[in-house]
Amino acid sequence: EVQLVQSGAEVKKPGESLRISCKGSGYSFTNYWITWVRQMPGKGLEWMGRIDPSDSYINYGPSFQGHVTISVDKSSSTAYLQWSSLKVSDTAMYYCARLNPPAVADPNFDSWGQGTLVTVSS
Amino acid sequence: SYELTQSPSVSVSPGQTASITCSGEKLEDKYVCWYQQKPGQSPVLVIYQNMKRPSGIPERFSGSNSGNTATLTISGTQAMDEADFFCQAWDRNTGVFGGGTKLTVL
Numbered sequence: 001e002v003q004l005v006q007s008g009a010e011v012k013k014p015g016e017s018l019r020i021s022c023k024g025s026g027y028s029f030t031n032y033w034i035t036w037v038r039q040m041p042g043k044g045l046e047w048m049g050r051i052d053p054s055d056s057y058i059n060y061g062p063s064f065q066g067h068v069t070i071s072v073d074k075s076s077s078t079a080y081l082q083w084s085s086l087k088v089s090d091t092a093m094y095y096c097a098r099l100n101p102p103a104v105a106d107p108n109f110d111s112w113g114q115g116t117l118v119t120v121s122s
Numbered sequence: 123s124y125e126l127t128q129s130p131s132v133s134v135s136p137g138q139t140a141s142i143t144c145s146g147e148k149l150e151d152k153y154v155c156w157y158q159q160k161p162g163q164s165p166v167l168v169i170y171q172n173m174k175r176p177s178g179i180p181e182r183f184s185g186s187n188s189g190n191t192a193t194l195t196i197s198g199t200q201a202m203d204e205a206d207f208f209c210q211a212w213d214r215n216t217g218v219f220g221g222g223t224k225l226t227v228l
Contacts, residue, residue, distance in 0.1 A: 035217065037165075045157070045165065045208050047217030059215050062123060095164055106153040106212040108170035115164055 002026045004034075004096050004113035011119045012086050019082035020116045022096030029077035030054040033099040035109065036070060036081050040092045050099060051079060086120045093117050124213035126220035133226045140196040142223045144209030147190060152211040154192040156185060159222075160205045168207075169194060201227050 007021040022034060035050040049060035053072045060070070071080045079096055093115045099107035126146045134140040144154060154172050157165040167176050169185035172192065182197045196203055204227045209220040 037219075044206075044222040045159075045210075045219040047210075047219060050217070061216055097165075105215070108155045108167055109157065109165070109210070110167050110170075110176065112164040112166070 002098065002111045004098060004111055006094075006096060006113040006116045009117040009119070011121070014086060014088055014120055014122055016086050016120075017082070017084050018086055018118065019080050020094060020118065022079045022081075022113050024077045024079070024098065027098075030074055032102050033107065034072065034079040035097050035099050036068075036079075037095045037097060037109075038064075038092045039095065039115075045095075048081070048094075053077075053079065086118075088120050088122070090118060091120045124211075124216070124218050126209055126211060126218055128207075128209060128220040128223045130221070131224045131226065133228060134196075134199045136201060136227055137198055140199045140203070140225055140227075142194040142196075142207050142209075142225065144192045144194075144220045145190050146192075146211065146218075149190050149192055149211065150188050152187075152213070154185070154187050155210045156183075156194045157208045157210065158203075158205045159208065165208065196225075199225075199227055203227060 003025045005023045030053045033050045036048040038046045047061045048064045051058045051070045069082045096113040097109040098111040100110040156169040158168045159165040172187040173185040184195045206222045208222045
C-alpha cells in the first residue's frame with residue numbers, strides 16, 4: 001500500500017525556520033516525483049512545487065519560488081519542505097502527494113499525505 | 123499565468139445528478155484531474171486524464187473535457203458525496219488548481 005506520512009503540527013514564531021517532512025513507503029520512492037500543496041485556512045489548494053527523488057531536480061510554482069525550499073533524502077525515502085524565515089501568512093495546512101505516472105508532463109496526484117498544519121504567530 | 127475557474131458552490135438533491143464545471147483557455151488541450159476533499163481530510167483523486175476513475179472510486183463519478191470546459195458529473199448523488207471538489211491541470215510544468223466548488227447535497 002502506498003503511504004505518505006507527514007510530520008506533526010508545528011507552532012512557530014515569525015522569523016523562525018522550519019522543515020517539515022513526508023516519508024514515502026509501499027513503492028519505489030525514487031521512481032515517482034513528490035509534490036507539495038498549500039491550503040490556507042478555509043481556502044483552496046495551491047501548487048508549490050515538485051521534486052524528482054532520483055536526481056533532486058525541482059521546479060517551483062511561481063508564487064513560491066524563493067520563499068520555500070524543497071529537498072529529498074533518497075536514503076530515507078523522505079521529502080522535505082522548509083522555510084528559512086516564516087511569516088504569519090505561511091500559516092496553512094501543507095500536503096505532500098505522489099505524482100503518477102512518472103516522467104510525464106501531466107501526472108496526477110494519486111496519493112496524499114495526511115497534511116501538516118503550520119501555525120505562525122507571535 | 124494559467125487559470126482554472128470553478129463556480130463556488132453547487133447544490134443537488136439526493137439521487138439527482140450534480141455537474142461541476144472547470145473552465146480554462148483551451149482546456150481541452152490538457153488533461154484534467156478532479157479531487158474530492160471532505161472536511162478535515164486530505165484530498166482524494168476521483169478522476170484523472172479527463173475521464174478515468176482510479177480504483178475504488180464509484181462509477182457514479184465521471185468526467186469530460188471539451189473546448190474550454192471540463193465537467194465532473196456525479197450521477198445518483200449521495201449524501202456522502204458532499205465535499206469540496208477541485209479541478210487541476212498542468213501548464214508549462216506548473217500545477218494549477220481551480221478555486222474549488224462546494225457540493226451541497228440537500
